Amino acid sequence: MNYDIVHADETPCENILDTIATAPFLTAKRLVIIKGLDDADDDTRKRILTALERTPAYTDVVLDVKQPLGTDAIRLLQNRLIAQNFAKPTDSSLLQLIAKEFSDKKKKISPAAITYLRERVGKDSQRICNEIEKLIVFAGKRDTITIDDIDRIVVGDVHETAFALLDFIGTKETKKALIVCETLGIDRNNITEILGLIASHLRKIRRIAALKRGGISDSQIRNQVGIGDYAFMKLSRQVTSLKSREIITAQKIILQIDADLKAGKLGPKEAMTLAVVKLCGGDDAS
Secondary structure (H helix, E strand, O other): OOEEEEEOOOOOHHHHHHHHHOOOOOOOOEEEEEEOHHHOOHHHHHHHHHHHHOOOOOEEEEEEOOOOOOHHHHHHOOOOOOOOOOOOOOHHHHHHHHHHHHHHOOOEEOHHHHHHHHHHHOOOHHHHHHHHHHHHHHHOOOOEEOHHHHHHHOOOOHHHHHHHHHHHHHOOOHHHHHHHHHOOOOOHHHHHHHHHHHHHHHHHHHHHHHHHHOOOOHHHHHHHHOOOHHHHHHHHOOOOOOOHHHHHHHHHHHHHHHHHHHOOOOOHHHHHHHHHHHHOOOOOOO
């Protein structure tokens, strides 16, 4: 009753203005969310922004826009506007977040450890903050967070699971790879993502190997392949373990098992187990 969502590119402008002006019922405030302002015509956009300059105190308005408002709109609403950017965080912004969180808690951490933590955890900012809290508690009175602390405390995301499986695939250790599988939440989406990551890692290993043969430096390889220090370290050590022919075979195995999983011929747990056994080069888990 005191909450409305309107679409500026679909709803008549007069209706939107009436909605903004309508007083709340039995409460002090009402909320109006306006979507589609980017796609509205210029007249509608101007009328809505002008109306927002005179928004009643009892109405809070959220503008859900794809692009930042122009300077004219910002100047018009400068005394009323609170801008929030909900774009996906970039690598650099996440690294800055990690550095700030540790600094605020009076803990030191090296740039290398910051990068290592980000690559190990992934891009979920909430999970990053949770892992930082765990590391701070673990460090106790120590003022410095180390890479060893991260290894001991931080549980990797699906990317880390894929790296762990790849390690055992490279060394043909089927039993250890199956143990890693036992820690997974076995559902179709999870398994599909991990298989996709392993396939992606295999492609990168082939490219790293080719670039190394061409005498390209490690820093140039990281830039050309588009990976960080942690991923480069993990993938580089597989260059000697996995030959090009084995990688091609492994990619075909993954494609077939993924197709069977999506077709319902294999259940998630059966698909992951079969993938591990075949990728490790065995016919069974013994």
